[in-house]
Amino acid sequence: MHVLLETRDLGIQFGGLVALQGLNLRVKSEEILGVIGPNGAGKTTLLNLMTGVYRPTSGHILFKGNLIDRLAPHTIAFLGISRTFQNIRLIPFLSVLENVMLGRALRVKESPLDSILLHSKVKAERARWRDFAERMLDYVGLRNEADKEAISLPYGKQRAVEIARAIATGAELLLLDEPGAGMSKQEKEELMNLIRDLRARMKITIVLIEHDMKIVLNLVDRAVVLNFGVKIAEGPPDTIKSDTKVIEAYLGAGD
């Protein structure tokens, strides 16, 4: 398995606060990598670095062998990295289908002049666009909800729409920020099946931030543990579970 994304000595500082430091990380193609750690460990910061929203103050990020840490977020999205958010961020006033179409928009060729003229080429492009978005909805099992406002759906379905929107961008690497937070047991079950299927059928590599240990232990191939911006452990979930440093980070050191 080759390396899809790699961070080299990655660090970021906000004023005096070191949010992430000296992080070396390899995400292998078609794996599910868990990123865990207590609150404030720098997990979400890491995702913001990978998507180009933050600029690292030290180190580099390579995606498919190319440096991406100086690129704009929309360029990185185009190269094939997408994400979902801890607090679901679907666009209000847009339907379920339109939210997924928005995710696909970056691969759609349509200039403002095209939009006004609406010639046959644009219409054909739009038909393909819509078709693709509908297939994504089919995939997550929400085809019947296409015409509803996205933010009116129940929580679990909103998460599925967000995932459909993220993979509609054509992402090869999907970053999931606590996808299971706030979900019922059954919703979590469905989510885990979806994530497994993303890897198995869509061949998408996944970086998963999660607090729910059941999800982590069930899903991930490897896990990386962060604490105060530093990697303290890395390995298969079973080894991580019994690592003394990890237990200390979560529960505090005993005497």
Added chain:
Amino acid sequence: MQWPSSLKSNLQWWLLLGWLILPVFLHNWSYSLHVLIMLAVWVLLTQSLNLVLGLAGQLQLGHAANFGIGAYISGLLMVDVGLSFWTTLPIAFLGAALVGTLIGLPSLRVGGDYLGIVTLGFGEITRIFLTNWVSITRGPMGLPGIPAPSVAGFNLSSKVFFFYLVTALALFTWFAMQRINNSKMGLQLLAIRNDEHCAQVLGVNIGAVKLWAFAISAAFAGLGGAFYASYFSFISPDSFLFVDSLAVLCMLIVGGRGNLVGSAFGAFILGVAPELFRFLGDYRMLIFGVLLTVMVIYRPSGIWGLDKRKYNTISIKA
């Protein structure tokens, strides 16, 4: 009440037909026609500002400057160069687009109220620029003697002609904005309006899309400006003030930002009401203030706003 279905589905065409034959039924002809012409100008301005303010959510307080730039480009080219009105239209369109892009540049760095202050400043700079560049614009004396459009040698200075001309321009603007609302750019603008961070990780080049919105919005306002110059045959820097930008903003807020029907409705209410309530004198302004306050408190999305948006109109399945 049950509407006959044929009437309901064709309502827009009946309204348009009614508008087109309206001049026949007017009392106090010249004055009423003037009100209708100005109403169409307001509609054009709300439709164009809506792109930036309603869809992209960028507080643009200098829309009158775009309008003024279009008016001056067209007016000066007609008076000093002797070009025909029809030739100056596309030039005013492109010139205003260029200036609109400049006004949009700060939106790449600042947002919200701060952008409002910057765009307000741009509007003022434009006015001061027009006032002081006397050698070209004739400064505060203004630009008199702008000719009416001519077709095949006939000078069409009648009000009825101007009425149909402005109707055509406003409809063209409405049509173009409708198409852009239901497009890739429309979706991306709504994403920017609601969540810039989310938009950019989904691959929206927010800087480029915002600048396009500012440029297109300004271009159509420039068309309106060109019409205005020819219609009044006189323009001065005082024709395009901050209060005019503010008036368009109020129309959008009352009518419904982000919705073209609502925007036009706002233009109708705030464009016609001042004429109907002329007998109240300056108390009219008080009523506007109250109306605006009530709207913002009780119905912030406007009478017919984004919440009335139709879903999935972007493409009918092929």
